[in-house]
Amino acid sequence: MSYPRLPALTRRTFLASAAALSAGAMLPPQSNARAAGLREFRLRAGPGRAQIAPEPYGDTAVWCYGGRLPGPEIRVRQGERLRIAVENALDEETTVHWHGLRVPNAMDGVPHLTQAPIAPGETFTYEFDAVDAGTFWYHPHQRSFEQVGRGLYGPLIVEEADPVRVDRDLTWVLSDWRLTETAEMRDDFGNRHDMMHNGRVGNTVTINGRVPDIFPVRKGERIRLRLINAANARIFGLDFGSHGPVVIALDGQPVEPHAPQDGLVVLGPAMRADIILDMTADAGSRVSVTDRFYKDLEYRLVDLAYDDRPLRETAPDWPVALPPNPLLEPDLISAARHKVTFNGGMMGAMVMQEMGGSMGEGSSGAMGGMMGNMGAMVDMMHSGGIWFINGVAAEGHVMDPMLTLARDKSHVIAMTNATAWHHPIHLHGHSFRVISRNGEPTPHREWQDTVLMSPRERIEIAFVADNPGDWMLHCHILEHQAAGMMGVFRVA
Ligand code: C2O
Numbered sequence: 426m427s428y429p430r431l432p433a434l435t436r437r438t439f440l441a442s443a444a445a446l447s448a449g450a451m452l453p454p455q456s457n458a459r460a461a462g463l464r465e466f467r468l469r470a471g472p473g474r475a476q477i478a479p480e481p482y483g484d485t486a487v488w489c490y491g492g493r494l495p496g497p498e499i500r501v502r503q504g505e506r507l508r509i510a511v512e513n514a515l516d517e518e519t520t521v522h523w524h525g526l527r528v529p530n531a532m533d534g535v536p537h538l539t540q541a542p543i544a545p546g547e548t549f550t551y552e553f554d555a556v557d558a559g560t561f562w563y564h565p566h567q568r569s570f571e572q573v574g575r576g577l578y579g580p581l582i583v584e585e586a587d588p589v590r591v592d593r594d595l596t597w598v599l600s601d602w603r604l605t606e607t608a609e610m611r612d613d614f615g616n617r618h619d620m621m622h623n624g625r626v627g628n629t630v631t632i633n634g635r636v637p638d639i640f641p642v643r644k645g646e647r648i649r650l651r652l653i654n655a656a657n658a659r660i661f662g663l664d665f666g667s668h669g670p671v672v673i674a675l676d677g678q679p680v681e682p683h684a685p686q687d688g689l690v691v692l693g694p695a696m697r698a699d700i701i702l703d704m705t706a707d708a709g710s711r712v713s714v715t716d717r718f719y720k721d722l723e724y725r726l727v728d729l730a731y732d733d734r735p736l737r738e739t740a741p742d743w744p745v746a747l748p749p750n751p752l753l754e755p756d757l758i759s760a761a762r763h764k765v766t767f768n769g770g771m772m773g774a775m776v777m778q779e780m781g782g783s784m785g786e787g788s789s790g791a792m793g794g795m796m797g798n799m800g801a802m803v804d805m806m807h808s809g810g811i812w813f814i815n816g817v818a819a820e821g822h823v824m825d826p827m828l829t830l831a832r833d834k835s836h837v838i839a840m841t842n843a844t845a846w847h848h849p850i851h852l853h854g855h856s857f858r859v860i861s862r863n864g865e866p867t868p869h870r871e872w873q874d875t876v877l878m879s880p881r882e883r884i885e886i887a888f889v890a891d892n893p894g895d896w897m898l899h900c901h902i903l904e905h906q907a908a909g910m911m912g913v914f915r916v917a
């Protein structure tokens with residue numbers, strides 16, 4: 426379940442490029458203080474083939490990075506600088522977004538907003554510092570509902586200087602696929618039904634690009650499992666059977682170690698969780714990991730298969746808390762307050778009902794008036810969008826900012842999901858604390874970059890807007906994003 430790391434360039438190459446980097450900088454030319462931290466990678470986005478379904482099915486045509494599914498794991502140390510040359514071998518434009526990494530705006534990979542898309546045959550080089558340690562991932566931001574859906578994604582791991590002690594540190598990139606009976610990719614990407622409902626949920630679930638069978642473990646072993654949901658639309662709710670997973674990070678950011686609520690590790694699209702899993706069952710036994718998120722659609726994801734020989738008799742008692750990342754603490758007293766409302770989904774009476782009543786209260790300023798106005802609502806629906814943020818359906822990545830946040834100030838955004846659907850809401854360029862759900866303070870005030878909103882749920886998030894630029898805010902169900910559920914906020 427692990428795959429080789431991307432080969433970093435040789436020391437000779439990096440010294441040469443490091444010298445170029447530090448020319449004119451304050452460091453003396455021979456100093457490696459900064460140069461030692463530069464890591465160079467190449468990623469090639471292009472068509473490939475992958476054995477998604479188990480034999481005797483054949484392989485499946487995909488789009489992927491480096492000819493592999495998932496793309497190669499980029500793994501660096503916190504504080505290092507990454508330089509990643511992305512070559513586009515697809516027949517269409519692409520970009521790469523470094524999901525969850527707090528990068529400068531120009532490196533954020535949003536087509537037309539932060540960069541020109543990378544044309545077929547061209548290369549674009551991204552460069553940024555790994556400010557935060559944690560579990561991140563990369564994917565295109567151009568027609569993501571198809572590019573990600575066909576397999577363009579990969580993990581990006583930033584190691585702590587002093588990581589928690591474990592026997593194995595593993596990454597599971599979760600995804601799903603809509604395959605035909607002969608294991609071909611169904612190419613109904615972006616169809617209207619998916620856009621209007623819960624997105625492109627597939628019929629074949631994979632871990633690291635393959636339908637898993639068993640996952641070998643040993644009694645007494647401690648694993649740090651980095652879970653990444655790279656699916657377009659599927660939400661996972663993982664039950665590890667008799668094991669008691671401890672969540673130590675969410676969306677890459679350390680959290681007070683805790684047992685997941687109801688024993689389920691829930692991951693909306695784009696979300697990550699780092700869990701500590703102690704292998705506490707008997708040697709020689711098997712324990713299933715079950716995905717229970719959708720009622721009546723539970724299935725066995727994989728079996729943890731215990732070796733006959735234990736590694737140790739009892740779980741180790743090593744500490745599991747991670748060191749904090751350098752995030753600025755928002756000041757809730759002085760914070761500016763903003764409101765964002767998500768609407769849409771099914772057309773017609775149901776939406777009208779949602780909007781007509783109390784659901785209008787979450788909308789801000791002038792939009793508040795509009796929400797109560799049925800005439801305006803009808804216009805909104807006839808505009809062609811399916812999903813709306815504060816009454817606007819995005820048609821591309823370039824639009825007027827829906828919010829302008831004063832730079833270096835604290836902000837609280839009260840978000841209302843006025844729909845009957847789940848939405849994983851992602852903000853670019855920042856991590857935020859989730860401070861309340863439906864008016865109740867959250868027990869862990871977790872830092873996230875993507876927060877899963879249940880139907881009708883109200884959530885408050887808080888952060889310091891310390892990263893200047895125009896940033897996306899969108900639903901990470903990629904069909905919802907494509908059907909309008911996307912906006913821009915400006916930090917200035
Ligand atoms: Cu994972 Cu706007 O993206």
Ligand code: CU
Pocket residue numbers: 847848849900901902905906910
């Ligand atoms: Cu959504």
